Amino acid sequence: MTSTRRHAGQQNASSPRGSIWAAGGESLRARLVARDERALAELIDVASPWLLGIAQGMLQDPVEAEEVVLEVMTIAWNRIELVGAEGSALMPWLLRVTRNRTIDRLRARRRRSAALAVASADPGIGRHVEEESRIDEAGAPGWHVHRSVHTALDSLPEDQRTAVRLAYFEGLTHSEIAERLAIPLGTVKTRLRLGFGRLRVSLAPIKDWVL
Secondary structure, eight states, X not given: OHHHHHHHHHSOTTSHHHHHHHTOHHHHHHHHHTTOHHHHHHHHXXXXXXXXXXXXXXXXXXXHHHHHHHHHHHHHHHHGGGSOSSGGGHHHHHHHHHHHHHHHHHHHHHHXXXXXXXXXXXXXXXXXXXXXXXXXXXXXXXXXXXXXXXXXXXXSOHHHHHHHHHHHTSOOOHHHHHHHHTOOHHHHHHHHHHHHHHHHHHTGGGHHHHO
């Protein structure tokens, strides 16, 4: 208890990790392992705004983002033992699962678009267009993290930024990026290595949550 209180005081409650510590990270995880449904409700209250901001920023669809968060909470309830014993590990794990599930949906969306394009003989249907959300997300805690990532991306050289966007926001594999950009696979790997290296520096305070 003393340790949790000390860390809660050290962590910024306006950050994802700080929010979990404020809720008693270590004890919250232990209660989840013990199948305490009230702990799940607390986790949903504390973590959902952050997760929703990330998912909505990537999907540009609030309804689908809510579905992702529901999936993530279900995974957390069923697989909480996979999270490290320290409470501070819980939020980074949740954010990674959220990003992975969101990427799965983006890939499924591209497959559907490609199928529609073939069916309609209109190659433009399958084209992915990344745009800023038209929904006012400024009040969502996770949106602040998402915007931090965008700001860091904007600081990258254009070739690295393009490759990282395709990998991070669209979930493309290295081979798919090479095909999309019509460049050698080795060039893609180099751009991603350099780009993510820069991001790990500029996003150091939150890199465990988003990279």
